[in-house]
Each structure stands twice: as structure tokens, then as C-alpha cells.
Amino acid sequence: MTTTATTVDSLARSFRRMLVAAGDEAPALRRSLWLFAAAAVVEGLALGCLFPLFHALLATPADGAAAARWLVLMGALVALEGALRWWANGSFTYSHHYAQVGHQLRLRLGEQLRRMPLEKLYQRRTGELTATLAGNVDELTTPMGMVSALLLRALIAPSVALLVVAYWDWRLALLLAALLPAAAWLYRRRRRALAKSMRRLAAAHADTSAEIVEYVQGLPVLRATNRTGARAERLQTALTRLEEVQRQDQKAGRLPGLLFASLVEVGLWLAVALGAWLVASGTLELATLAAVLVIAARFAEPLSLFIGVASVFDYMEAGLRRVEALFAIKPLPVAPAGAAPKGLDIAFEQVSFSYEGSDERALKDLNFIVPERSMIAFVGPSGSGKTTAVRLIMRYADPHEGCIRLGGCDLRALEPERLMGLVSAVFQDVYLFNDSILNNIRMGRPDATDAEVEEAARRAHCHGFISRLPQGYCTQVGDIGGRLSGGEKQRISIARALLKNAPIVILDEPTAALDTESEVAVQQAVDELVRDRTVVVIAHRLSTVVGADRILVFDEGGLVQQGRHDELMAEPGLYRRLWEAQQALKSWSLPSSHTPTAL
Numbered sequence: 122m123t124t125t126a127t128t129v130d131s132l133a134r135s136f137r138r139m140l141v142a143a144g145d146e147a148p149a150l151r152r153s154l155w156l157f158a159a160a161a162v163v164e165g166l167a168l169g170c171l172f173p174l175f176h177a178l179l180a181t182p183a184d185g186a187a188a189a190r191w192l193v194l195m196g197a198l199v200a201l202e203g204a205l206r207w208w209a210n211g212s213f214t215y216s217h218h219y220a221q222v223g224h225q226l227r228l229r230l231g232e233q234l235r236r237m238p239l240e241k242l243y244q245r246r247t248g249e250l251t252a253t254l255a256g257n258v259d260e261l262t263t264p265m266g267m268v269s270a271l272l273l274r275a276l277i278a279p280s281v282a283l284l285v286v287a288y289w290d291w292r293l294a295l296l297l298a299a300l301l302p303a304a305a306w307l308y309r310r311r312r313r314a315l316a317k318s319m320r321r322l323a324a325a326h327a328d329t330s331a332e333i334v335e336y337v338q339g340l341p342v343l344r345a346t347n348r349t350g351a352r353a354e355r356l357q358t359a360l361t362r363l364e365e366v367q368r369q370d371q372k373a374g375r376l377p378g379l380l381f382a383s384l385v386e387v388g389l390w391l392a393v394a395l396g397a398w399l400v401a402s403g404t405l406e407l408a409t410l411a412a413v414l415v416i417a418a419r420f421a422e423p424l425s426l427f428i429g430v431a432s433v434f435d436y437m438e439a440g441l442r443r444v445e446a447l448f449a450i451k452p453l454p455v456a457p458a459g460a461a462p463k464g465l466d467i468a469f470e471q472v473s474f475s476y477e478g479s480d481e482r483a484l485k486d487l488n489f490i491v492p493e494r495s496m497i498a499f500v501g502p503s504g505s506g507k508t509t510a511v512r513l514i515m516r517y518a519d520p521h522e523g524c525i526r527l528g529g530c531d532l533r534a535l536e537p538e539r540l541m542g543l544v545s546a547v548f549q550d551v552y553l554f555n556d557s558i559l560n561n562i563r564m565g566r567p568d569a570t571d572a573e574v575e576e577a578a579r580r581a582h583c584h585g586f587i588s589r590l591p592q593g594y595c596t597q598v599g600d601i602g603g604r605l606s607g608g609e610k611q612r613i614s615i616a617r618a619l620l621k622n623a624p625i626v627i628l629d630e631p632t633a634a635l636d637t638e639s640e641v642a643v644q645q646a647v648d649e650l651v652r653d654r655t656v657v658v659i660a661h662r663l664s665t666v667v668g669a670d671r672i673l674v675f676d677e678g679g680l681v682q683q684g685r686h687d688e689l690m691a692e693p694g695l696y697r698r699l700w701e702a703q704q705a706l707k708s709w710s711l712p713s714s715h716t717p718t719a720l
Contacts, residue, residue, distance in 0.1 A: 135264075135434045135437065135438065136154070136269070138441060139264060139265060139269075139434075139437060139441075142222070142226065142262075142441060142444070143222050143265065144222065144225050144226065144229065145221075145225060146213070146218045146221050146222045146225070149212055149213045149218050150213050150218065150222075150265055152209075152212045152213070153209045153210070153212040153213035153270075154209075154269055154270075154273065156205050156206075156208050156209035156212060157205075157206065157209045157269065157270040157273050157274070158273050158277055159205050160202045160205035160206045160209060160274075161273050161274045161276075161277035161278040161281070162277055162278070162281050163198050163201050163202040163205060164198075164202050164274070164278040164281075165277065165278040165279070165280065165281025165282045165284075165285070166198055166281060166285070167195050167198035167199050167202060168278075168282050168285070168415070168416050168419060169281070169282060169285030170191050170192075170194055170195035170198065171195075171411075171412040171415055171416065172285065172288075172289045172408070172409060172412045173187070173191045174188055174191040174192060174195065174412075175408035175409075175411045175412050176406065176408040176409075177191060178408070179406075179407060179408040179411070180408075206270075209270065210267075213265065219262060219265060222262050222265065223262050226262070226444070229448075230444065230447060230448075233447055233448055233450070234447075236452035236537075237447075237450050237452060238450075238452065238453050238517070238518050239512070239515075239517040239518070240476070240477060240517055240518040241450050241477075244477070264433050264434050264437045268433050272433075272434075278420065279420045282416050282420065283297055283298065286413060286416070289409050289412070290396075290399075290405060290409055292395065292399065292405075293392050293395060293396055293399075293405075293409075293413055296388075296391060296392050296395055297388060297389075297392055321366050325359070325362050325363040325366045328359050328362070328363075329359040329360060329362075329363045332359040332360075389417040389420075392413060392417060393410075393413065393414060393417060396409070396410040396413055396414075397410065452537075453516060453518070453519055453533070453537070454533065455533065455534065455535070455536055455537075456531065456533045456534040457534070461528075461530065462527050462528025462529065462530045462535075462543075463528045463529050463530070464493050464528040464529065465493040465494070465527070465528055465543070465624050465625055465655045466490060466491060466492050466493045466527075466528060466529075466655070467490070467491040467514060467525065467526070467527055467625070467655065467657070468489075468490045468491075468525070468526040468529075469487040469488060469489050469490075469510070469523070469525055470488060470523050470524050470525070470526065471486055471487070471488060471522060471523035471524075472484055472486070472487040472488075472510075472513070472520045472522065472523040472524070472525060473485055473486055473487075473520060473521055473522040473523060474509060474513060474518065474520050474521055474522075475521055476509075481678075482678055483506055483509045483678050484506050484509055484510060484513075484520075484678045484679075485506075485677075485678045485679045486522075486523075486679065487506075487510065487523070487679070487680055488680070489673055489680060489683065491655060491657055492655075492670070493528075493655050494653060494654065494655055495655065495656070495670040495671070496651060496656040496658065496666075496668075496669045496670050497656070497657050497658070497669060497670060497671050497672075497673060498657075498658050498659075498660045498666035498669040498671070498672045498673065499511065499657065499658070499659050499660065499673050499675060500659075500660045500663060500666070500672055500673070500674055500675070500696065500699065501674055501675030501676050501695070501699075502676065502695075502699075505675035505676050505677060505678070506675045506677070506678040506679070507659050507673075507675045508629070508659060509678075510675070511627055511629070511657060511659060513525055514532075514544070514627065514657065515540075515541070515544055515546065515627065516532055516537065516540060519532075519533060527540070527543070542623065543623055543624055543625050544623050544625045544626075544627060545565070545618035545621045545622075545623040545625070545626050545627070545650075546618070546626075546627040546628075546629075547611075547614050547615055547618050547626070547627070547628050547629070547647070547650070548614075548629045549629045549630050551607075551610040551611055551613070551614045553598045553605070553610055553613060553614070554598075555597065555598065555599060556597065556598065557592075557594065557595045557596060557597055557598070558587055558590075558593075558594050558595070558596050558598060558613060559571065559574055559594040559595060561598060561613055561617065562574050562577060562578060562613060562616045562617050562620055563620070564617055565577070565616075565617040565618060565619070565620035565621035565622075566620045566621055566622070569620055571594070573620065574594070574616075574620060575594070577616045577617075577619040577620040578594075578613075578616045580616070580619050580646070580649045581612045581613070581615040581616035581619055581646040581649065581650070582612055582645050582646045582649075583609065583612035583613055583615075583616055583646070586609055586612075598610075598613075611646075612646050615646040615647060615649075615650050616646070618650055619646075619649065619650055623654075624654055624655060625654065625655045625656075625657075626650060626651055626654045626655070626656045626657075627656075627657050627658075628647065628651070628656065628657070628658040628659065629658075629659045630658070630659055630660055630661045630662065630665070644665075660672075662703065663686075663696075663699060663700050663703055664703070666686070667686040668686075669685070669686070670685070671683060671684065671685060672684065672685065672686060672689060672696065674689070674694070674695050674696045676695055681694070681695055682694050682695060682696050
């Protein structure tokens with residue numbers, strides 16, 4: 122259970138959540154914390170030896186033998202404390218365990234991202250996810266190890282010393298204990314405010330990270346529109362907000378920290394003043410006061426810094442909250458496995474779907490079948506539902522009503538890996554990773570040989586331009602394939618799909634944004650890809666799908682027409698209107714007044 126935005130975890134619960142986040146390294150961390158706690162207890166006991174030691178030394182006459190015994194005991198306790206700290210440090214090391222916690226946590230987050238429904242994933246900006254995987258994980262792991270040791274030491278050692286003071290003089294102990302409620306109230310008040318500040322700071326960092334990623338990726342557009350630098354309003358707003366949150370955090374943290382430090386100093390001063398008065402009145406031995414003075418001097422600074430050390434846990438809380446929010450997203454359920462698909466036909470049965478947060482249905486009662494080894498085209502105006510229907514085939518999300526079957530098997534009964542092993546997709550917007558061309562194609566089948574990759578490239582009509590590159594197949598494509606043209610990227614994505622050799626192919630009009638020469642090359646590659654496969658194509662230009670086995674016409678989330686091209690053209694309806702509108706565009710040209718003049 123996570124805390125709400127208006128509550129703050131106790132330190133005990135913060136430690137428990139930290140242990141949960143440590144994963145496989147939790148036993149090592151738990152052992153280290155217990156050892157640090159034991160060391161703090163021994164430290165308090167060692168300082169407690171000052172009372173009998175000073176009594177022996179200040180006795181008349183001085184009891185040298187007793188002083189020696191207590192000094193030896195104190196030295197043994199100091200040695201034991203040091204040994205426990207060495208053991209604790211060795212139980213959870215920064216060079217191994219700390220790094221492993223961050224590594225394992227990022228692996229678990231990566232696995233969660235793979236399991237998340239794409240509908241949920243697309244709701245989050247890339248920069249926000251980057252901030253969680255990088256910054257928030259570091260914030261979560263920072264309190265582990267030495268920071269926790271410092272906090273335990275500041276809490277436990279003075280508490281043990283206070284019990285020893287109570288044994289020797291209850292009055293001084295009572296005075297020191299009386300300060301605890303005020304200190305606890307001030308600490309809780311400060312931590313509650315700091316926790317809110319850390320949540321604001323984490324949100325500001327995530328927003329800034331998202332804006333920076335978007336800014337870098339959009340620089341060509343920003344330069345073209347002259348919206349770089351100070352004119353990049355969204356990035357400037359995020360940076361300004363981050364600066365303001367940081368400024369408010371520093372300003373809000375100064376006074377409570379000073380008050381807590383002052384409370385500790387005043388409390389210790391009062392104890393010393395009371396002790397001096399009691400000594401002067403003859404009701405307290407000077408040896409007891411001397412021991413209290415040494416203990417007060419020893420613990421004044423650690424106690425004063427307690428809020429600063431404890432605030433590190435609020436950084437952890439802020440990071441942990443965002444990490445837990447990702448882990449809380451449940452993957453799409455997989456129903457108990459039924460019969461395996463008995464074919465490659467795709468059937469929509471009374472399928473309705475709404476996007477999260479929308480009251481309108483994106484799909485309404487869809488009923489159709491994509492027969493095995495046929496080509497079916499989805500056409501219709503923008504926002505008509507054709508992309509949503511394709512997404513559901515790849516299980517972007519599950520229908521809210523009805524079901525989708527593959528070979529008679531409900532998609533919800535197929536493991537995601539098995540489903541995606543049967544499907545290849547080529548989208549209009551191609552994403553290539555900042556790696557070599559060879560590795561980008563090999564993603565279709567990681568165990569493919571170089572020769573098989575080259576064969577797929579030849580079939581996708583991209584071997585020619587790859588061979589002309591200085592490093593050939595080892596050429597790095599840059600971020601999102603930025604070093605290649607649109608047609609080149611598209612053919613590489615088709616080569617990747619050919620290498621995967623899945624029996625179902627989904628195409629989102631891969632030639633829509635290409636020039637004529639690139640379109641011809643890509644269309645040849647597509648023809649190679651769809652041969653003898655079940656094909657679903659989203660068509661923006663109707664002339665590309667006139668040969669489809671069947672055309673499904675979408676409008677406002679519903680299926681309004683279906684048939685072959687000639688059948689749809691023979692009857693009035695949306696398809697014929699769309700076709701006539703696109704044919705009219707072919708005869709359009711710039712008015713003569715815009716014809717450029719000769720130079």
C-alpha cells in the first residue's frame with residue numbers, strides 16, 4: 122500500500138518500502154541495517170561507560186583500578202562497534218549490492234514496460250519514463266547503505282545514552298526526554314512539507330525531462346519555425362517551473378532545519394545548566410555532570426543534522442511513488458489457454474471499444490472476417506476507427522464488448538509473445554534504433570545470420586543503397602534513423618518484417634509520405650512482403666488497394682460498407698465519394714499567378 126498525497130510514511134515504513142524495492146538484495150540490506158543498528162547500540166553503551174569511569178577518576182582518592190577496568194571495557198565496546206560497522210559495510214557494498222539494486226530495479230521496470238498495455242504506455246511521455254528509469258531509481262536507492270546508517274546512528278546511539286543517563290540521574294534524563302515531543306512534532310511537520318515539495322520536484326523533473334526529449338527530437342521543426350532558444354515556450358516554461366520549485370524547496374527547508382538544530386542545542390544547554398545547578402546545590406556529583414557534558418558534545422551535531430539526513434528518505438519517497446505507479450499498472454490478462462489457433466483468419470465479433478477517459482466509442486459493434494491469405498483494406502476518413510481496429514488486432518488493448526479471434530482462438534487466450542510472433546507490422550512512421558542497419562533489420566529475427574539479413578534486404582529492395590554507404594550494413598542510422606531518407610527507412614522496416622517471416626502482415630500505408638521514386642521501390646518491397654500472407658492494410662490513398670480482396674469502409678467507429686472496389690464504386694456511398702474526391706485532387710495545380718519566374 123502506498124501513501125496518499127497528504128500523508129507521510131513513518132521512518133519505519135520508509136525502511137520497509139526500501140527493503141521491498143531492494144528486491145533480491147533485500148536480505149543483504151536487512152543484515153547491513155541490523156548490524157548498523159547494533160553498532161549504534163554499542164556506541165551508546167560505550168559512551169555510557171563515561172559515568173563510572175569519571176566517578177572512579179574523580180573519587181577521593183581516585184580509584185585507578187576501577188577506572189582502568191571501565192576504560193578497558195569502553196575500549197572493547199569501541200572495538201566491537203568498529204567491527205560491526207565493518208561487517209555492516211561489507212554486507213551491503215556500494216560496488217556490488219547498491220549497483221545490483223539499481224540494475225535489477227531497472228530490469229524489472231523494463232519488464233513491466235513490455236507487459237504494460239500499449240494504451241497505458243502511450244499515455245506517458247518518453248521523457249517522463251526516462252526520468253523514472255534513470256533519476257527516480259537513483260533517488261530510490263540513495264538512502265540505502267551509508268545514509269541509512271547515519272540515520273540509525275543519529276536515532277539509536279543517543280537513545281541508548283539517554284537510558285544510561287536515566288540510570289545515573291533521572292532528573293537530567295527527564296529534562297532531555299521532555300524535548301522529544303517538541304522535536305517529534307517539528308520533525309513530522311517538516312517532513313510532511315518536504316514530502317510535498319519532493320513530489321512537486323519529482324513532477325517538475327519528469328516534465329522537464331519530457332520537454333527536453335521532445336525539444337531535441339523536434340529541433341528540425343523548431344528551427345524551421347524559428348522557435349528555438351528563448352522562443353521554445355514549452356521548454357522554457359518547464360525550466361522556469363523547475364527553478365521555482367527548487368527555490369521554494371530551499372526556502373521552505375531553512376527555517377525548520379534551523380529550529381530543530383536550535384531545539385537540540387537549547388535542550389543540551391538546559392541539561393548542562395540544570396546539572397551545574399544540581400552540582401552547586403550538592404545533589405549531583407561532578408562526575409555525572411562531566412559525563413553528561415561529554416555525551417552532549419558528542420551527540421549535538423548528529424542530532425542537529427537529523428532532519429537533513431532524514432530528508433533523503435523524502436527523495437526516496439518521491440522516486441518510489443513514481444516507480445510504484447508504473448508497477449501498479451496491470452498487464453492485459455491472459456485467459457486460461459484454450460485450443461491453439463486453427464488458422465490465420467481474423468474475426469471481429471460485436472467489437473466495441475472506447476479509449477480511456479473518453480465517453481465516445483471509437484469502435485461500434487464491428488463484425489467482419491479477414492480470411493486466411495487474403496488482403497483486406499481498411500479505408501475511411503481520419504478518426505473513423507480503422508487504426509484503432511488494427512491496434513486491437515495487435516492487442517493494444519482489449520475490446521470493451523465482443524471479442525477478436527485468431528484462427529477461432531480468442532486473442533485474450535494467447536500469450537503476448539505468441540501473438541506477436543504471428544504478426545509483422547510496417548507503419549507509415551518508421552522507428553529505427555540508433556544502431557547499425559544490420560542490427561535494425563536483425564531485430565525481426567535475432568538469431569538470423571548476416572547472409573539471411575542481406576537476403577531480406579535484397580528482397581526489400583534496399584541492398585543497393587546500403588551497399589553504397591561508406592560502412593555498408595554496419596552504418597549507424599542515428600536517432601530514429603535520422604541519417605536515412607524516408608524511403609530508405611521504410612524499406613529497412615520491410616526487410617525487418619521479411620526476416621521475421623510472420624504469417625500475418627499489417628500495413629499502415631507505408632508509401633503515403635514518399636516521393637514517386639521511393640514509392641515505387643517501397644511498393645515493390647511491399648509486394649514481396651505480402652505474398653502468401655494474411656494482410657490487413659490501412660489505406661489512405663484508395664488507388665493503392667483497388668486490387669484488395671475486400672475493402673472495409675469505416676466511419677465514426679462503425680463499418681458502413683464492404684466489398685471489392687468495383688462493387689463499392691457501383692453504389693452510392695462514402696467509398697465512392699472518397700474515391701471521387703481523391704481523383705479530383707490529381708487534376709489540381711497551382712494557379713498561374715504562383716508560377717515561379719525565371720531567374
